[in-house]
Structures are given as C-alpha cells and as structure tokens.
Amino acid sequence: MPLRSLSRAMFLGFLRDRMTLFWAVLFPLMFLVLFGGLLTDQGASKIDIAQVGDVAALDRMPAPAREALEQSLEIEKVTDEAGAIQQVRDGDLAAVVVEDGDRLVVHYSQADQVTAARVFATFQGIVDSANLAVTGTEPTYSLASQRVEDESLKTIQYVTPGLLGWAIAMSATFGAAVNLVNWRRTGLLRRLRLAPVPTSSVVLARVGVSLSVALGQTAIFIGLAVGAFGLQLTGAWPLAIVLVLTGTLAFLSIGLLAGSICRTEEGAVGLANFIVLPMAFLSGSFFPLDGAPGWLQGISRLLPLRHLNDGMMDVMVRGQGLEAVWQPMAILLGFAAVCSLVAARLFRWDA
Structure with a gap:
C-alpha cells in the first residue's frame, strides 16, 4: 500500500x-x-537571617512555632551588628534582627522586593504572636492549614x-x-x-x-x-x-x-x-x-x-x-x- x-x-x-x-x-x-x-524536592528557598545578641521574641518562641519558622528562615546568631548589616547591603544576608528594648528592629534591603516582603510579613507575625503571649489574651481566631495536593507531591x-x-x-x-x-x-x-x-x-x-x-x-x-x-x-x-x-x-x-x-x-x-x-x-x-x-x-x-x-x-x-x-x-x-x-x-x- x-x-x-x-x-x-x-x-x-x-x-x-x-x-x-x-x-x-x-x-x-x-x-x-x-x-x-x-x-x-525543593520548595521556596530559605531566607538567611542574622540575629544579633538575644532576641526574646525568637529565643522564647514555643518549640512547634520555632520549628515551623525554621522551614522558611535560616537564623544564625552573630555578634558583629555592623558587619552583618553590611552583608545585607552586599546581598549576602536577607536581614539582621536586633532587640532594642521593647522593639524588634529588622534591617533589610529593598533591592529584592520579594524577599523583603517575606521578611516583613514573617517578623510582623512574630511580633503579633509575642504581643498576644505577653498580654495573656486568648486569640479569637486560629489558623489551620492543609495542603490540597498529596503530601508526596x-x-x-x-x-x-x-x-x-x-x-x-x-x-x-x-x-x-x-x-x-x-x-x-x-x-x-x-x-x-x-x-x-x-x-x-x-x-x-x-x-x-x-x-x-x-x-x-x-x-x-x-x-x-x-x-x-x-x-x-x-x-x-x-x-x-x-x-x-x-x-x-x-x-x-x-x-x-x-x-x-x-x-x-x-x-x-x-x-x-x-x-x-x-x-x-x-x-x-x-x-x-x-x-x-x-x-x-x-x-x-x-x-x-x-x-x-x-x-x-x-x-x-x-x-x-x-x-x-x-x-x-x-x-x-x-x-x-x-x-x-x-x-x-x-x-x-x-x-
């Protein structure tokens, strides 16, 4: 044929x-x-954060919350604040966290706007949680998350x-x-x-x-x-x-x-x-x-x-x-x- x-x-x-x-x-x-x-097996990359000295909002965080936080942040304790801030300017770190009295100061760079937004949202949530813990007020709402796909995806x-x-x-x-x-x-x-x-x-x-x-x-x-x-x-x-x-x-x-x-x-x-x-x-x-x-x-x-x-x-x-x-x-x-x-x-x- x-x-x-x-x-x-x-x-x-x-x-x-x-x-x-x-x-x-x-x-x-x-x-x-x-x-x-x-x-x-890769999701969103972790954000590199430098913690200068003691930061109560991070150090006293409950273990489950700390474990969840470390899935998105890589936190390293340092002593040289000026050197760490320079690393942020150079793009080697996403942010530097310092405790100043009752304030949590986060030094970040706006060069990477996506990372900056993630840093701001993360630490805003940490501060809100710490404030609730100090006042002893039970939160009205709680968050439950569930992945829509199979866990092995x-x-x-x-x-x-x-x-x-x-x-x-x-x-x-x-x-x-x-x-x-x-x-x-x-x-x-x-x-x-x-x-x-x-x-x-x-x-x-x-x-x-x-x-x-x-x-x-x-x-x-x-x-x-x-x-x-x-x-x-x-x-x-x-x-x-x-x-x-x-x-x-x-x-x-x-x-x-x-x-x-x-x-x-x-x-x-x-x-x-x-x-x-x-x-x-x-x-x-x-x-x-x-x-x-x-x-x-x-x-x-x-x-x-x-x-x-x-x-x-x-x-x-x-x-x-x-x-x-x-x-x-x-x-x-x-x-x-x-x-x-x-x-x-x-x-x-x-x-």
Whole structure:
C-alpha cells in the first residue's frame, strides 16, 4: 500500500536524521533532566537571617512555632551588628534582627522586593504572636492549614507536563516545516505529485509519523520522570495521550503553514523557532505564570501550547478527569483546522 510504504520511509528518515532526533527528543529531555535534578524536592528557598545578641521574641518562641519558622528562615546568631548589616547591603544576608528594648528592629534591603516582603510579613507575625503571649489574651481566631495536593507531591510533577508540551510543539512544528521545504527544494514533492500516489496518502503518512513520534516522546518523558525523578501520576493520566495527539495535530498544522511560506530550510527553522520558543515561555513550559500581569495572562490564553500544558497538568497532576480535556482538545483542533486551511491555500508543489 502506498500509505504504508510512505509512512515507513518517512519514519525511517526521521530515525536516520540525527539532527532531527536531537532537537525533537534529546534536547527537550536535557531540560527535563536539568529541571528535574535541580528542582525535585525543593520548595521556596530559605531566607538567611542574622540575629544579633538575644532576641526574646525568637529565643522564647514555643518549640512547634520555632520549628515551623525554621522551614522558611535560616537564623544564625552573630555578634558583629555592623558587619552583618553590611552583608545585607552586599546581598549576602536577607536581614539582621536586633532587640532594642521593647522593639524588634529588622534591617533589610529593598533591592529584592520579594524577599523583603517575606521578611516583613514573617517578623510582623512574630511580633503579633509575642504581643498576644505577653498580654495573656486568648486569640479569637486560629489558623489551620492543609495542603490540597498529596503530601508526596514533588516539583517534577509540575515540570514534566510543560516540558512535554514544549517537546511536542518543537517536534511537530520543526518536522513539518523543514521536511516540506526540503522536499520542495529537492523536487521530491513534484515526483510524489506525478507518481500514482494519492495526495491523501502523503498527508496521512506525514500525520501518522508525527503522531507516532509524539507518542514515543510521551513514553520516554513519562518513563524517565517516573523512574528517575519520582513523578507520581494521577488516575486520569492516560487522558494526556489524547491531548498529546490533538496537540501534535495543532503544531503539525503550524509547521505546514511555516513550510508553505518559507523557501529555504534555514528560513523554516528560523520561523519555527520564532513561533515555538516565545510560545513556550508565554505558555508556562519553563516556569509558572501565576505571578504574570493580567495582560500577559490574556495573551498566553490565546496560544495553543498554553491549553496543551494546562490540560496535561490537570489530568497528570491535579487528578481531574474528562471534564478537563474537552476545552483544550476543542481549542487545539480549532487551531489545527484554521492553520491547515491557510497552509493549503499557500501550499506550493514547486520551489
């Protein structure tokens, strides 16, 4: 069958192309290994604090409260107040704490506003607690905190879906764009057009190979994350496969559009990079976008990779089911349809 022969030839061509294998599989895996090794089992970093002399609010703190405090602060007792303050100016310490009569004086730097806010909020809470303890007044309210995720949840579970989405986008976009330009430049497209092979078979073979590569990428990513970094999948994680397939179709169509526009392989690579790399940053593939401004969040929601990443995060990490995949699938398929129609209008058999 022409379809089977074309699919086999395209797949073997993919496996023999070392550069394509590197960019589609090995390069994203390097990021998974890097992020997994650096971020696994790490939360927010501790703040380095210097305590000068005795500070009653800290030294007389109940043991459970002190233990909770030391999860976010690294407190070291020092005697040289001036030297410690200089370390704060130099950025080597976050703050210096000194007791001055009935005042708790905290010297900090505003250079790192996030750390400064954490320091201020922490010591404001310490002072409030100390004041309550001195007055002997029972607090009206108490705080109870409970983590919404499983206690064993690790950072790798947030890293894997985003990097996998980026890998899928890279492979599908680059593969389609570069192959289309290469086939046109070498005259292979013209020969396929003149050969007794239906155009539908050529298209289906290209789609089938891209979907097969995406499934292979998914297996490698999940296998490495589970085996090497302790990724724990929720019960609905197989739904991620459906999202991977629809995401591949979306980015395959974007690659076909790029390949239809460009005349050289270098141009196709540049255009694919211009599309995929900024999209990865704006879609949360490398870091979360929770603190991004509203206008940036709005732009992010217009990108197909954002919906692929969010959908895989929902079913792989957050334990959601079918309700979490319908909207991302519809958006990704919509992108695939629109980009395919535009690519078909711009498509040329000859250079």
